[in-house]
Amino acid sequence: MAKATKNNTIKLKFDSARNLAPAPESKSAAKINERYELFIDGKFQKPLSKKYFATINPATEEKLSEVADANTADVNKAVEAARNAYDKYWKKTSPKERAKYIYRIARMVQERARELAIIETLDGGKPIRESRDFDVPTAANHFFYYAGWADKLEYAFPNRNAEPLGVAGQIIPWNFPLLMAAWKIAPALATGNTVVLKPAEGTPLTALKLAEIIQEADLPPGVVNIITGAGETGAAIVNHPDINKIAFTGSTNVGKIIQKAIAGTNKKATLELGGKAANIIFDDAPLDQAVEGVINGIYFNQGHVCCAGSRLFVQESVAKIVIQKLKDRMESLIVGDPMDKNTDIGAINSKEQLNIIHNYLAIGQKEGAAMYQSSCAIPKKGFFCRPTIFTDVAQSSRIAQEEIFGPVLTIQTFRTEDEVLEKANNTPFGLSAGVWTDKGSKIFNMTTKLRAGVVWANTYNKFDPTSPFGGYKESGFGREGGLHGLAAYINLV
Amino acid sequence: MVVTKSIPDFSLSPHIDQVGVEERAKRFTTRSIKNETKINGLKLALNMIDLTTLEGKDTDGKVKQLCYKAQHLHDSYPGLPTVAAVCVYPSMVKIAKKALGDSGVKVASVSTAFPSGQAPRDVKIRDTKFAVSEGADEIDMVISRGKFHMGEYNFVYDEIAAVKEACGDARLKVILETGELVTYDKVRRASDIAMYAGADFIKTSTGKISPAATMPVTLVMLEAIRDFYYKTGKKIAMKPAGGISKAKLALHYLVMLNEVLGEEWMNNEWFRFGASSLANDILMQLMKQKTGVYQSADYFSVD
Numbered sequence: 149m150a151k152a153t154k155n156n157t158i159k160l161k162f163d164s165a166r167n168l169a170p171a172p173e174s175k176s177a178a179k180i181n182e183r184y185e186l187f188i189d190g191k192f193q194k195p196l197s198k199k200y201f202a203t204i205n206p207a208t209e210e211k212l213s214e215v216a217d218a219n220t221a222d223v224n225k226a227v228e229a230a231r232n233a234y235d236k237y238w239k240k241t242s243p244k245e246r247a248k249y250i251y252r253i254a255r256m257v258q259e260r261a262r263e264l265a266i267i268e269t270l271d272g273g274k275p276i277r278e279s280r281d282f283d284v285p286t287a288a289n290h291f292f293y294y295a296g297w298a299d300k301l302e303y304a305f306p307n308r309n310a311e312p313l314g315v316a317g318q319i320i321p322w323n324f325p326l327l328m329a330a331w332k333i334a335p336a337l338a339t340g341n342t343v344v345l346k347p348a349e350g351t352p353l354t355a356l357k358l359a360e361i362i363q364e365a366d367l368p369p370g371v372v373n374i375i376t377g378a379g380e381t382g383a384a385i386v387n388h389p390d391i392n393k394i395a396f397t398g399s400t401n402v403g404k405i406i407q408k409a410i411a412g413t414n415k416k417a418t419l420e421l422g423g424k425a426a427n428i429i430f431d432d433a434p435l436d437q438a439v440e441g442v443i444n445g446i447y448f449n450q451g452h453v454c455c456a457g458s459r460l461f462v463q464e465s466v467a468k469i470v471i472q473k474l475k476d477r478m479e480s481l482i483v484g485d486p487m488d489k490n491t492d493i494g495a496i497n498s499k500e501q502l503n504i505i506h507n508y509l510a511i512g513q514k515e516g517a518a519m520y521q522s523s524c525a526i527p528k529k530g531f532f533c534r535p536t537i538f539t540d541v542a543q544s545s546r547i548a549q550e551e552i553f554g555p556v557l558t559i560q561t562f563r564t565e566d567e568v569l570e571k572a573n574n575t576p577f578g579l580s581a582g583v584w585t586d587k588g589s590k591i592f593n594m595t596t597k598l599r600a601g602v603v604w605a606n607t608y609n610k611f612d613p614t615s616p617f618g619g620y621k622e623s624g625f626g627r628e629g630g631l632h633g634l635a636a637y638i639n640l641v
Numbered sequence: 642m643v644v645t646k647s648i649p650d651f652s653l654s655p656h657i658d659q660v661g662v663e664e665r666a667k668r669f670t671t672r673s674i675k676n677e678t679k680i681n682g683l684k685l686a687l688n689m690i691d692l693t694t695l696e697g698k699d700t701d702g703k704v705k706q707l708c709y710k711a712q713h714l715h716d717s718y719p720g721l722p723t724v725a726a727v728c729v730y731p732s733m734v735k736i737a738k739k740a741l742g743d744s745g746v747k748v749a750s751v752s753t754a755f756p757s758g759q760a761p762r763d764v765k766i767r768d769t770k771f772a773v774s775e776g777a778d779e780i781d782m783v784i785s786r787g788k789f790h791m792g793e794y795n796f797v798y799d800e801i802a803a804v805k806e807a808c809g810d811a812r813l814k815v816i817l818e819t820g821e822l823v824t825y826d827k828v829r830r831a832s833d834i835a836m837y838a839g840a841d842f843i844k845t846s847t848g849k850i851s852p853a854a855t856m857p858v859t860l861v862m863l864e865a866i867r868d869f870y871y872k873t874g875k876k877i878a879m880k881p882a883g884g885i886s887k888a889k890l891a892l893h894y895l896v897m898l899n900e901v902l903g904e905e906w907m908n909n910e911w912f913r914f915g916a917s918s919l920a921n922d923i924l925m926q927l928m929k930q931k932t933g934v935y936q937s938a939d940y941f942s943v944d
Contacts, residue, residue, distance in 0.1 A: 437661025
């Protein structure tokens, strides 16, 4: 019979669990044009700038396509089209008719789900498992949900009259390109606004596919305009005098610039910015499920998630066992080709982002924290980062304070509820948090005191179109999703 | 032969979150198992089967035929493994032992007043000793679920320890009958009791109660095995039984095993499927991989 072995010599082996035969999704099921123009006034139009830029596959560093680079004149044209569409048709379209268009878009997103998922993965590097099972279906659900509200606004806001704002300028990030487009466009259309939307320069393709869908859905020209470009294009949208509302999802730095730019104007705004969420495990929590939640919280979408649970707080009495379980679970994660159906962690979205992450890994080690990475091999080409945890992290460490936006988790221990509340709230951000405990009363105590827009209890990273999402403090303001999401696009009179 | 000296308070066994464990179990089923991984997995699954007949109407003839099948799963596919064991009632052990000879296929016998376990302890011990004396290599016992629900964990523990002693060199599989325990919390607690009391295997079900084995229940038990291994250094084997009749589901179980306990458990010393109809579905899939087409069920022997 086996002798009692010291715990630290026992090791489970997961090599064969990671080395499965390739199960690649087929690229040929998606059509990507060699070049994409700007979608303005219902037509794909050549940019006045006459300039284009390339978008690449971060997993292979190969060029996928090139897209138009909109300058100020192009932005003016798009806003003019949106204003014209608002005054001429959309304002006068009955709510029921608006709903029909949005339903049509939702159904077409579903019908072309496979193609959209493949393009999302090729352009952004996220695993096909996620784009197939999360991004695309959740985007379709968002359209369905807001289609339902379009003709029921009088019930959403009883005894008030909900009037649209006019033209909404919407700027979205590279981490959930199609889903963020859905989050922005669906409530704007449901409430009767018209849209100028700019996807991130690194991941424009699914938004352009959505433009094709919108064109095919026969939405009146100019109601939705989708233009591509980088920061300058975004600035031109933000500064355009004929835009009534700015909806932005992205970094806190850019959020601050936008807020400065629109100060003193009549533009309304919702900003959904960065985060550094606390995920808190108490000693009475179901530990195996909590560990799974931590994994989903930080390694979902390579950690490129504004609400990622990037700060883990573990009650000290169970810290050792939780870290052990985390390490085992990390070993079974498959890192590699995002198009393989078994991949859990795909490619980092861009070289710039990979450099930022590597910089933080160096900072963490310099600060004296202990770094642990899964032992998996990573592809030589493309931008990849092993799942990483840091233990021995202090509240004053930079890696525990600043948003890394990568597959990097910091772990701190705590003793009491009060202590962890103070530490969890001790951050300039406040987008989300997680609490793991078997005790209901503790959940309610924590969730009322955590200063975060979303608090998950015994789960993490769950999204539903009916549920509002948004931040406290430097994580932004305004809510998207649910009834609250309608309020961001209307004036109540 | 428990390695650890201190017996834990089983009422403090870890709690399980139902939503979380079911979500995790579902995720294993999204793994896409292809080509050589699939063929290796199917052959491994065949080799992990405890081919089972546990009927009141079992006869010598039935058991002999089953034992032949255990050694000759599908002779038109050369190089196939045998199953791991044939699982029968104690009265059939001698027949099975003779039929299996030196093939390497083990004889497993249920005991302890299977499937209800509603008998006095001395009857259970005699049942076990009889099966072992007839030549059983493995004993599949049932726990006293009634006593477990009454909170009499010491009774359950002592009974398992006594049966283990009666087993001698035979390996002991402890059936929790998870369909009667109902909650994941109780499955976890019963797993801990069984392992600390000396189980070599923990097993989900008798096959007589529905639901039998499910992926989330098996996951809870695999995690209990992992925690026990880290605490004591002792490896415990796992046997889901009942309700696993499709090759695809068997592959999902192997994915789960591989990701929870790792490759050291990926053999029939440490994992078994208790099943009667699974073998033929696996054979059908293996022939499909080989020939590219599905064959009629009539090409595979029904025993």
